[in-house]
Amino acid sequence: MSSTNATIYINAEQNVELQSEDVYVKDIGSLTCSDEHILAKVKSIKLHHFKKDEPKRQVISLLKVIEEIDKVYPNVSVQSVGEAETLVEYINVDKHKGFVQWIKLAFVAMVSFFGTAFTIMAFHNDIGINDVFSKVYEMVMGQPGDGYGILELAYSAGLAIGIIVFFNHIGGRRITKDPTPIEVEMRIYEEDVNKALIATADREGKTIDVQS
Numbered sequence: 001m002s003s004t005n006a007t008i009y010i011n012a013e014q015n016v017e018l019q020s021e022d023v024y025v026k027d028i029g030s031l032t033c034s035d036e037h038i039l040a041k042v043k044s045i046k047l048h049h050f051k052k053d054e055p056k057r058q059v060i061s062l063l064k065v066i067e068e069i070d071k072v073y074p075n076v077s078v079q080s081v082g083e084a085e086t087l088v089e090y091i092n093v094d095k096h097k098g099f100v101q102w103i104k105l106a107f108v109a110m111v112s113f114f115g116t117a118f119t120i121m122a123f124h125n126d127i128g129i130n131d132v133f134s135k136v137y138e139m140v141m142g143q144p145g146d147g148y149g150i151l152e153l154a155y156s157a158g159l160a161i162g163i164i165v166f167f168n169h170i171g172g173r174r175i176t177k178d179p180t181p182i183e184v185e186m187r188i189y190e191e192d193v194n195k196a197l198i199a200t201a202d203r204e205g206k207t208i209d210v211q212s
Contacts (some may be wrong), residue, residue, distance in 0.1 A: 011029045021049055
């Protein structure tokens with residue numbers, strides 16, 4: 001097939017993470033073309049190389065991608081069906097291994113566990129949950145309670161079950177296939193961060209774009 005009639009479709013991602021210092025066209029998203037030879041060649045086009053003294057996050061404009069493709073195949077048509085700019089982050093895998101990483105993981109787990117426990121206890125103390133249970137017990141039984149009873153046990157069990165259902169996890173297993181509320185919020189947060197970083201790079205003129 002002649003390259004004159006070929007069309008390359010690019011579905012660029014908003015954010016990609018790489019373990020290689022070299023960024024190629026294939027790394028920014030999905031590509032398709034009816035000509036397999038052209039597609040393979042385009043995927044191997046280098047867009048950027050992360051240097052030691054530069055930030056490990058770079059924003060690459062789709063116009064830059066099209067410019068580099070045009071240098072190799074000037075007669076090929078390029079159609080974008082994805083993002084206009086891609087945030088590329090270089091991650092040094094060796095840097096995130098070892099004993100220090102396990103210490104960080106343990107610290108985050110402890111903060112999450114004890115922080116959540118303290119929050120629940122502070123909330124219950126603030127609303128006076130023991131007084132509420134005592135009042136309910138007295139209204140139903142006609143006499144004050146003499147300690148922890150069925151109300152406290154049922155509430156504790158219900159609280160644990162509610163947390164499990166809300167977070168949609170039992171250990172490492174999902175209850176349903178739906179994403180958890182935390183996963184939804186993390187995706188929203190991730191998109192907002194990506195948009196902010198891309199907007200900042202554009203404003204500061206640090207986007208890897210076509211030569212003006």
